[in-house]
Amino acid sequence: MTQNYFELFNLPEKFQIDSVKLQENYRSIQKEIHPDKFVTSPENEKVQSMIKSTQANDAYQTLKSPIKRAKYILSLHKPVEKITLPPDFLMQQMEWEEHLEAIEKNNRELAQFKLTINKKYKEYSLLISAQIDDDQNWSDAAITVDKLYFVEKLLHKINSALN
Amino acid sequence: MALLQISEPGKSTMPHEHRRVIGIDLGTTNSLVASVISGSPAILIQDDESNLLPSVVYYSKKTVQVGNDARDHQSNDAENTISSVKRLIGKTIDDVNQDNFPLNLSDGDGVINIKTSNGMKNPVEVSAEILKILRTVAENKLGGELIGAVVTVPAYFDDAQRQATKDACQLAGLNILRLINEPTAAAVAYGLDKKSMGQFVVFDLGGGTFDVSILNLSKGLFEVLATHGDANLGGDDFDQAIVNFFNNKYKLNIKDIEVQSMISILAREIKELLSNKKEVEILKEINGKEIKETFTQQQFKALVNDLTEQTLKATKNALNDAKLSTDQIDGVIMVGGSTRMPCIQEAVGNLFKQDLLNDLNPDEVVALGAAIQANILAGNGQEDLLLLDVTPLSLGIETMGSIVERIIPRNTTLPVAMAQEFTTYKDGQTAMIIHVVQGERDLVDDCRSLAKFTLKKIPPMVAGAAKIKVTFQVDTDGLLSVSAEETTTNEKASIEVKPSYGLSEDNIKTMLQSSYDLAEEDKISRALAETKVEANQLIELTQKALDADKDLLSDSELTSIKNDLKDLINVLNSSNNDKIKEATKQLNTKSEPFAAKRMDRSIQKALTGKSINKLEF
Numbered sequence: 001m002t003q004n005y006f007e008l009f010n011l012p013e014k015f016q017i018d019s020v021k022l023q024e025n026y027r028s029i030q031k032e033i034h035p036d037k038f039v040t041s042p043e044n045e046k047v048q049s050m051i052k053s054t055q056a057n058d059a060y061q062t063l064k065s066p067i068k069r070a071k072y073i074l075s076l077h078k079p080v081e082k083i084t085l086p087p088d089f090l091m092q093q094m095e096w097e098e099h100l101e102a103i104e105k106n107n108r109e110l111a112q113f114k115l116t117i118n119k120k121y122k123e124y125s126l127l128i129s130a131q132i133d134d135d136q137n138w139s140d141a142a143i144t145v146d147k148l149y150f151v152e153k154l155l156h157k158i159n160s161a162l163n
Numbered sequence: 164m165a166l167l168q169i170s171e172p173g174k175s176t177m178p179h180e181h182r183r184v185i186g187i188d189l190g191t192t193n194s195l196v197a198s199v200i201s202g203s204p205a206i207l208i209q210d211d212e213s214n215l216l217p218s219v220v221y222y223s224k225k226t227v228q229v230g231n232d233a234r235d236h237q238s239n240d241a242e243n244t245i246s247s248v249k250r251l252i253g254k255t256i257d258d259v260n261q262d263n264f265p266l267n268l269s270d271g272d273g274v275i276n277i278k279t280s281n282g283m284k285n286p287v288e289v290s291a292e293i294l295k296i297l298r299t300v301a302e303n304k305l306g307g308e309l310i311g312a313v314v315t316v317p318a319y320f321d322d323a324q325r326q327a328t329k330d331a332c333q334l335a336g337l338n339i340l341r342l343i344n345e346p347t348a349a350a351v352a353y354g355l356d357k358k359s360m361g362q363f364v365v366f367d368l369g370g371g372t373f374d375v376s377i378l379n380l381s382k383g384l385f386e387v388l389a390t391h392g393d394a395n396l397g398g399d400d401f402d403q404a405i406v407n408f409f410n411n412k413y414k415l416n417i418k419d420i421e422v423q424s425m426i427s428i429l430a431r432e433i434k435e436l437l438s439n440k441k442e443v444e445i446l447k448e449i450n451g452k453e454i455k456e457t458f459t460q461q462q463f464k465a466l467v468n469d470l471t472e473q474t475l476k477a478t479k480n481a482l483n484d485a486k487l488s489t490d491q492i493d494g495v496i497m498v499g500g501s502t503r504m505p506c507i508q509e510a511v512g513n514l515f516k517q518d519l520l521n522d523l524n525p526d527e528v529v530a531l532g533a534a535i536q537a538n539i540l541a542g543n544g545q546e547d548l549l550l551l552d553v554t555p556l557s558l559g560i561e562t563m564g565s566i567v568e569r570i571i572p573r574n575t576t577l578p579v580a581m582a583q584e585f586t587t588y589k590d591g592q593t594a595m596i597i598h599v600v601q602g603e604r605d606l607v608d609d610c611r612s613l614a615k616f617t618l619k620k621i622p623p624m625v626a627g628a629a630k631i632k633v634t635f636q637v638d639t640d641g642l643l644s645v646s647a648e649e650t651t652t653n654e655k656a657s658i659e660v661k662p663s664y665g666l667s668e669d670n671i672k673t674m675l676q677s678s679y680d681l682a683e684e685d686k687i688s689r690a691l692a693e694t695k696v697e698a699n700q701l702i703e704l705t706q707k708a709l710d711a712d713k714d715l716l717s718d719s720e721l722t723s724i725k726n727d728l729k730d731l732i733n734v735l736n737s738s739n740n741d742k743i744k745e746a747t748k749q750l751n752t753k754s755e756p757f758a759a760k761r762m763d764r765s766i767q768k769a770l771t772g773k774s775i776n777k778l779e780f
Binding site: 008009010025027028029030031032033034035036037039040041042043044045047048049050051052053054057058060061163 | 182340341381383384483539540541542547549550551575576577578579580581636638639697700701704705748750751752754755757758759762765766769770
């Protein structure tokens with residue numbers, strides 16, 4: 001199955017994805033090929049089911065996560081290279097980090113900050129969708145994906161602080 | 164008179180064959196065996212009419228006793244009476260607190276040795292004694308040899324503990340269909356019984372282990388979202404809290420094995436009585452000291468508060484990993500004898516603010532679930548159910564500075580394979596130590612060391628130029644294999660290991676041989692019979708596959724498979740085991756691409772005719 005992950009799940013190669021169908025199709029596939037279905041089968045089928053089931057899990061995890069999905073699409077179209085984020089974003093990044101440190105123990109402020117960052121997350125997701133699905137602008141999309149990656153990590157930190 | 168059935172040529176020759184399979188719950192305190200009989204799972208009852216076999220083994224000079232008979236020796240010959248062996252399996256002597264075991268433990272080259280009147284025993288051998296009894300019970304009740312067994316392990320068991328459990332099964336002559344996780348097995352029993360759907364928590368507190376799993380139950384598929392736990396926390400520890408209380412208050416000798424054994428038994432009685440009573444009166448003489456005490460439920464609750472909190476913390480961690488909150492949980496399934504403790508029920512009930520599901524016997528539910536799963540895996544049942552389980556602990560390797568680099572994160576769906584590239588530290592470096600560890604901490608010393616091996620013959624290059632790809636693979640039993648290769652040059656240095664824990668393949672073989680003293684002739688004819696069964700099955704299924712899907716093959720591919728098939732049929736009537744094996748292997752290898760194509764076709768069939776839902780990110 002050196003097959004394209006989107007083809008495997010019978011989905012169009014787009015950043016915007018039908019996540020319900022992705023999950024349904026993933027489950028349908030595992031029901032066909034999971035090693036548990038081949039416990040009493042000959043060796044050749046056991047080997048292949050192990051390989052395919054592993055690949056289906058990997059493909060599913062890749063397409064389920066927006067960042068991994070975006071990176072996967074980009075990898076199909078351009079060689080992976082190191083991204084340099086623009087200076088204004090790096091500044092913004094530092095401000096956010098400092099802000100989080102300052103409000104770490106204030107749940108109300110944290111909840112507020114979470115809303116702001118969630119908005120950013122949506123904004124970058126929409127932008128990636130336009131850059132990948134509409135414009136096929138792989139270079140710009142790669143930068144936005146890195147920004148989204150940072151924002152996701154920041155959200156994770158905010159959630160940890162909230163707990 | 165009913166008409167006799169004759170099958171069509173090439174179709175299955177045994178359409179209604181029922182494969183004899185069992186489910187085993189190998190518990191810290193008690194073990195059970197179950198099977199699906201006439202469509203319903205049932206515990207197979209021991210000869211003494213009990214459903215539970217105490218997981219206790221007694222070794223005297225000449226005999227081995229298991230179960231109740233063995234437990235009777237606990238107070239008079241504690242050193243030779245091994246209970247809670249599950250707390251020792253797959254561990255090294257450094258992993259256990261010897262004070263908790265009234266046994267003579269020592270290091271036996273990576274495994275724990277237990278000194279008995281019957282010689283040195285290791286936990287794998289002791290566990291195998293318990294499994295042998297369960298196997299015999301099952302064979303007697305089901306009327307013949309078993310095809311295989313599903314054996315349960317705590318979800319939080321690490322790779323070493325799983326492998327050791329598998330070794331014990333092999334030693335007991337059981338063919339393992341699958342190791343499955345205890346909470347998952349419980350969910351199967353509940354889910355199928357109640358036709359439940361939604362997000363469920365399984366809270367499984369046994370005699371020596373604690374697991375909590377979050378599952379999504381839908382029709383035909385049970386998906387584990389996250390699992391957490393503590394492989395060293397169970398009812399035994401709650402007993403120990405009472406033991407410590409008495410030791411302190413009455414200044415009992417903690418080095419005296421007999422005294423400690425008596426006080427352990429007393430502690431357990433108190434705990435069990437407090438499950439139904441508000442208080443218990445104790446009046447007992449131990450070693451000349453009078454013990455007089457009124458023990459209340461409140462007092463007990465306070466003594467074990469830390470332990471209860473530990474279980475709640477793990478539960479919250481699991482919910483976090485599953486990205487769910489308590490109000491999104493549709494049901495909480497209580498499993499394991501220790502969930503009978505009122506303090507546990509109260510704590511869990513308060514956390515989820517709902518009634519707990521405990522209407523299936525918490526001692527039996529794991530074995531029943533294992534039996535159902537065995538039945539499904541063997542293809543007996545009408546039930547269409549697939550279990551998707553996860554790795555309980557992260558897996559990684561040691562890098563510079565004793566830091567762990569994670570390769571497979573915890574709670575990843577199985578089976579999984581993940582790879583990562585590493586490089587050399589010094590110019591001209593030609594070898595690299597790959598140290599495999601399991602755990603959530605960043606420092607190697609805080610994780611469980613699973614295996615250490617050396618990748619040699621790396622071509623000399625400047626530091627940082629070599630690319631060593633390390634691949635971790637975890638199968639559906641939760642067992643790991645690791646491979647490493649240098650990828651920049653054609654001169655491939657590579658190695659593949661299955662981590663093994665003290666017991667090598669040879670050790671197991673030796674132990675197996677001494678336990679089955681079959682005559683040489685018997686061994687040969689048995690091996691030949693097994694080879695023939697396998698060959699026959701392959702022939703039958705290959706023919707079936709060709710009938711259904713030969714259009715997937717080119718003419719030359721078809722001819723090639725047919726030739727190998729003919730070769731196998733030709734050697735089948737000989738009594739040359741090696742030749743039959745050879746031909747079987749040949750056909751298997753040749754059929755792999757065909758199997759792959761057939762699976763792709765079945766995927767396509769499964770995915771056609773599904774509608775598109777709404778798009779999102």
